[in-house]
Amino acid sequence: MTHCDRRGFLGALSGIGVAAFGPRDCAAARDLPIQDPQGHADLKWDKAPCRYCGTGCGVEVGVKDGKVMAVRGDAASPVNQGLLCVKGYHLPAMLYGKDRLQYPMLRKDGKLERISWEQAIATIAERFGQALADKGPDGVAVYGSGQWTVFDGYAALKWVKGGMKSNNLDPNARLCMASAVMGFMTQFQSDEPMGCYEDLDVGQDFFLWGNNMAEMHPVLFSRMLENKRRNPGVRIVDIATRRTPTSDYADLYVEFEPGSDLALANGILHLLVAKGKVAESFVTENCVFKRGIEDLDKIGYGCFGEQAEKYTFADETKDATREDFVKFLADYTPEKVAAITGVPVQQIQALADMYGDAERRAVSMWCMGVNQHTRGTWMNNLITDIHLLTGKISRPGNNPFSLTGQPSACGTVREVGTLANRLPADMVVNNPEHRAKAEKLWGLQEGTINPKPGHHAVDMFRAFQRGDVVAMWIQTTNPWVTMPNLHRFDRKPGDGRFLVVSDIYPTPTTDVADLILPSAAWVEREGVFGNTERRTQQWNKMVEPPGEAREDAWQIVQVAKRMGMGNLFPWPEGDWHEPMFEEYRKFTLGIGKDLASYAELKSTRGMLWPVVDGKETRYRYAAGFDPYVKKAAGVHFYKAKGYGEKAAIWLRPYHPPAEVPDAQYPFWLCTGRVLEHWHTGSMTRRVKQLHQAAPRAYVEINRADATRLGIKTGDKVRLVSRRGKLELPAMVDGRGKPPAGSVFVPFFDEGLLVNRLTLDAMDNISKEPDYKKCAVAVERA
Amino acid sequence: MNARILAAFLLLAACGDDSQKTAVPGVPGAVKTLASVRAERRLFDGAPPVIPHHDFGADCISCHTTAGMSVPQFGFAPPAPHDPEQLQGAMSRCRMCHVFASKEPAFADNDFVGLRQDLRAGKRLNDLAPPVIPHQTLLRENCMACHTGPAAREEIRCPHPERERCVQCHLPQQTTGEFSR
Ligand code: SF4
Numbered sequence: 027m028t029h030c031d032r033r034g035f036l037g038a039l040s041g042i043g044v045a046a047f048g049p050r051d052c053a054a055a056r057d058l059p060i061q062d063p064q065g066h067a068d069l070k071w072d073k074a075p076c077r078y079c080g081t082g083c084g085v086e087v088g089v090k091d092g093k094v095m096a097v098r099g100d101a102a103s104p105v106n107q108g109l110l111c112v113k114g115y116h117l118p119a120m121l122y123g124k125d126r127l128q129y130p131m132l133r134k135d136g137k138l139e140r141i142s143w144e145q146a147i148a149t150i151a152e153r154f155g156q157a158l159a160d161k162g163p164d165g166v167a168v169y170g171s172g173q174w175t176v177f178d179g180y181a182a183l184k185w186v187k188g189g190m191k192s193n194n195l196d197p198n199a200r201l202c203m204a205s206a207v208m209g210f211m212t213q214f215q216s217d218e219p220m221g222c223y224e225d226l227d228v229g230q231d232f233f234l235w236g237n238n239m240a241e242m243h244p245v246l247f248s249r250m251l252e253n254k255r256r257n258p259g260v261r262i263v264d265i266a267t268r269r270t271p272t273s274d275y276a277d278l279y280v281e282f283e284p285g286s287d288l289a290l291a292n293g294i295l296h297l298l299v300a301k302g303k304v305a306e307s308f309v310t311e312n313c314v315f316k317r318g319i320e321d322l323d324k325i326g327y328g329c330f331g332e333q334a335e336k337y338t339f340a341d342e343t344k345d346a347t348r349e350d351f352v353k354f355l356a357d358y359t360p361e362k363v364a365a366i367t368g369v370p371v372q373q374i375q376a377l378a379d380m381y382g383d384a385e386r387r388a389v390s391m392w393c394m395g396v397n398q399h400t401r402g403t404w405m406n407n408l409i410t411d412i413h414l415l416t417g418k419i420s421r422p423g424n425n426p427f428s429l430t431g432q433p434s435a436c437g438t439v440r441e442v443g444t445l446a447n448r449l450p451a452d453m454v455v456n457n458p459e460h461r462a463k464a465e466k467l468w469g470l471q472e473g474t475i476n477p478k479p480g481h482h483a484v485d486m487f488r489a490f491q492r493g494d495v496v497a498m499w500i501q502t503t504n505p506w507v508t509m510p511n512l513h514r515f516d517r518k519p520g521d522g523r524f525l526v527v528s529d530i531y532p533t534p535t536t537d538v539a540d541l542i543l544p545s546a547a548w549v550e551r552e553g554v555f556g557n558t559e560r561r562t563q564q565w566n567k568m569v570e571p572p573g574e575a576r577e578d579a580w581q582i583v584q585v586a587k588r589m590g591m592g593n594l595f596p597w598p599e600g601d602w603h604e605p606m607f608e609e610y611r612k613f614t615l616g617i618g619k620d621l622a623s624y625a626e627l628k629s630t631r632g633m634l635w636p637v638v639d640g641k642e643t644r645y646r647y648a649a650g651f652d653p654y655v656k657k658a659a660g661v662h663f664y665k666a667k668g669y670g671e672k673a674a675i676w677l678r679p680y681h682p683p684a685e686v687p688d689a690q691y692p693f694w695l696c697t698g699r700v701l702e703h704w705h706t707g708s709m710t711r712r713v714k715q716l717h718q719a720a721p722r723a724y725v726e727i728n729r730a731d732a733t734r735l736g737i738k739t740g741d742k743v744r745l746v747s748r749r750g751k752l753e754l755p756a757m758v759d760g761r762g763k764p765p766a767g768s769v770f771v772p773f774f775d776e777g778l779l780v781n782r783l784t785l786d787a788m789d790n791i792s793k794e795p796d797y798k799k800c801a802v803a804v805e806r807a
Numbered sequence: 808m809n810a811r812i813l814a815a816f817l818l819l820a821a822c823g824d825d826s827q828k829t830a831v832p833g834v835p836g837a838v839k840t841l842a843s844v845r846a847e848r849r850l851f852d853g854a855p856p857v858i859p860h861h862d863f864g865a866d867c868i869s870c871h872t873t874a875g876m877s878v879p880q881f882g883f884a885p886p887a888p889h890d891p892e893q894l895q896g897a898m899s900r901c902r903m904c905h906v907f908a909s910k911e912p913a914f915a916d917n918d919f920v921g922l923r924q925d926l927r928a929g930k931r932l933n934d935l936a937p938p939v940i941p942h943q944t945l946l947r948e949n950c951m952a953c954h955t956g957p958a959a960r961e962e963i964r965c966p967h968p969e970r971e972r973c974v975q976c977h978l979p980q981q982t983t984g985e986f987s988r
Pocket residue numbers: 076077078079080081082083106109110111112113114115242243244245246
């Protein structure tokens with residue numbers, strides 16, 4: 027008896043009369059080889075966080091004969107409990123693209139020539155030294171990454187700020203997280219969310235603000251769906267400007283006019299006040315009211331229009347009262363808000379009712395839609411305002427939770443402080459006490475650290491183009507794909523300025539580099555990442571990098587030593603990771619940002635800071651969870667010293683976007699990511715399965731518009747903005763469905779650069795560009 | 808391509824007769840066994856298989872039901888091996904892990920050599936004892952999906968699928984070490 031033809035299956039087959047399976051089929055199958063020398067048996071498995079997104083899933087990496095041969099979801103990781111997304115499962119192939127950069131290369135007479143590390147380090151040290159001599163600390167710049175490990179970021183910070191006395195250090199995370207940073211800083215005077223991923227398991231109402239979580243944070247999304255399966259009362263609200271795979275799982279889809287989310291959030295606040303849904307005692311005890319500059323003329327839109335070359339804006343923090351707040355909100359009646367946002371009054375009311383229901387827990391999540399916004403900091407403020415006003419914060423399942431895109435945007439950029447104005451652990455360069463603390467911990471002379479903030483990302487590239495910055499080093503990122511309005515940065519090497527790029531594959535950025543350094547990737551080196559939920563995760567080096575590739579931190583340390591700044595990195599060559607981490611960790615201790623020790627990180631699947639006495643903190647500011655809260659119950663926003671240890675509710679008005687569709691450019695253009703590719707695709711496109719599933723960029727267009735313009739899926743379409751043109755294939759009713767009058771293009775494709783169309787308007791406070799809204803014309807190509 | 812060959816192509820892993828084996832381009836006389844079809848559809852053993860058919864625009868579970876289903880013109884759509892409950896929750900978005908295959912040329916060549924499947928019998932205490940489960944059971948909670956039905960390969964086909972509760976007798980191997988105090 028064979029079991030090919032078990033009843034159930036055979037029944038199903040014979041009923042419709044297709045290929046049935048008989049005994050002969052099985053006889054053939056029995057001959058298959060079953061032993062394979064590439065077997066599982068002698069693989070060595072070790073833990074690491076995923077290389078890609080800010081979720082920080084735990085993976086186990088299987089190594090044999092010096093090669094990574096497999097990964098599997100780490101069942102012991104509290105982040106993902108064994109599940110990964112398609113990118114995570116395909117991690118190993120990312121390391122083995124044939125075109126990995128393996129040797130340092132210098133451009134001579136336009137051609138790249140292999141050089142030794144010795145020559146490379148000497149050249150960089152000389153060019154940076156020359157730049158410092160000629161132009162002072164403003165003449166050099168380092169552009170880093172939220173994919174930097176803590177070591178890379180810390181080495182860069184110490185070299186730039188402690189060694190070269192410059193503050194021209196800024197990361198690509200400026201393009202994605204800066205608004206969230208400023209949101210948390212302006213409200214709690216301490217960065218990063220109070221909640222953790224457990225919020226996804228125990229929350230009841232989830233509000234996704236402009237956030238295609240199903241594709242961008244798939245494992246977190248699945249955790250929320252599992253909660254919904256177990257607790258059918260869970261509700262998911264997708265507040266968005268286009269339908270995405272996330273919308274398919276939402277109980278309520280709320281579509282707003284691009285940029286009008288500011289009005290929608292104010293409309294919700296208005297109703298919460300009007301309907302008496304304010305958590306009065308919570309607000310009185312724990313909150314203050316603040317307002318800043320609200321005048322559109324004074325604020326403008328960043329490096330855009332008349333202010334394109336030089337944009338400066340500093341917000342003011344003014345005291346406000348509860349009465350001011352109520353008066354301010356009077357403007358945002360449901361009818362008015364409906365007119366601005368296009369959201370029906372009933373939906374605005376439904377949102378307010380859900381947020382205002384004291385019996386239910388609420389989690390708001392957001393990512394790029396809110397952050398890449400000309401008023402991104404304001405929008406962060408308004409979402410958190412809703413949680414403060416209703417007291418739904420710092421409790422399991424009750425939190426505003428900003429999601430990060432990069433694996434260590436939190437751990438490296440935000441915590442180490444690799445930003446133009448920052449020092450580690452929430453400190454800033456323009457505060458004398460903060461500088462003094464850093465100088466003391468680094469054993470530097472008083473007055474070493476420059477008090478003037480450096481160039482933020484967009485400004486840094488402008489300064490390089492202008493020739494104010496003459497030596498720049500880019501690591502682990504690909505700005506010649508990701509910068510907005512790319513035309514501004516067109517470059518031919520050999521223009522007298524010096525650009526060093528460290529990466530693992532050739533990219534449009536290495537194409538314009540004068541010197542290319544090959545980097546070790548992921549488990550080819552030891553590392554630490556910090557994910558979205560404040561979890562610091564360590565991994566060991568598991569395999570050798572190809573050729574002469576070396577880790578980014580090592581590259582920086584070598585150059586610093588060559589420039590005579592070796593005192594900053596006093597550790598022995600072979601054993602510097604742990605001592606470097608422990609030095610950095612001193613910045614975090616005793617102030618509510620306490621990181622776990624290196625030993626603890628090595629032996630756990632990461633820990634949520636603050637870690638005190640070996641215990642992690644799931645909910646910051648909450649009695650019973652956070653060791654810094656001494657109260658018996660409730661919350662204590664102890665980091666907000668400047669606000670009397672209370673959180674700030676900000677009054678933030680609606681301002682229209684920088685550019686809106688008109689007769690000549692009648693469509694909205696929104697840009698973003700796809701599930702399969704991570705950022706600019708420099709890693710994921712080298713994995714066949716991922717590349718084949720999403721081989722090139724496309725433009726999503728609404729069916730009504732497509733019909734009107736005679737466009738079908740696959741047709742060539744030309745997009746024209748005030749800045750450039752781009753031809754790419756159309757996608758009608760694909761995975762994303764923009765509303766009529768709106769198109770969407772993913773940015774991963776270096777062959778179809780949508781950032782030639784985007785504009786460089788930016789958030790006034792965070793200086794984060796708005797990639798989500800500009801105006802384009804759409805025509806058949 | 809006749810329907811029968813197409814059907815064979817679309818099976819995740821199935822029995823086959825000679826007519827269902829396909830030639831290997833460039834290797835005279837060689838035929839693809841279904842083990843190699845299985846291997847071709849994933850980066851390494853343990854990686855989620857790609858979707859070998861085009862997008863029908865339907866929900867995956869309309870064909871890949873908990874028992875699997877035969878689809879006219881295409882063949883047997885096997886069930887997912889995942890925990891049926893989680894398929895309604897954590898794993899309800901299939902395309903989070905499974906993406907469509909296509910014939911697109913590679914963006915860049917790749918030297919990755921992945922772990923291959925290593926079918927091996929689970930150890931038994933004695934000849935009559937039930938074998939232990941020799942692989943991880945994470946994401947493979949539904950034993951029936953691979954060990955029964957037309958999608959099951961002969962070597963791993965279960966002789967008694969009517970005894971539904973597999974783990975009552977077959978224990979997942981958690982460790983290769985021995986117990987010691
Ligand atoms: S890309 Fe993000 S969601 Fe996917 S496995 Fe990696 S960390 Fe997890």
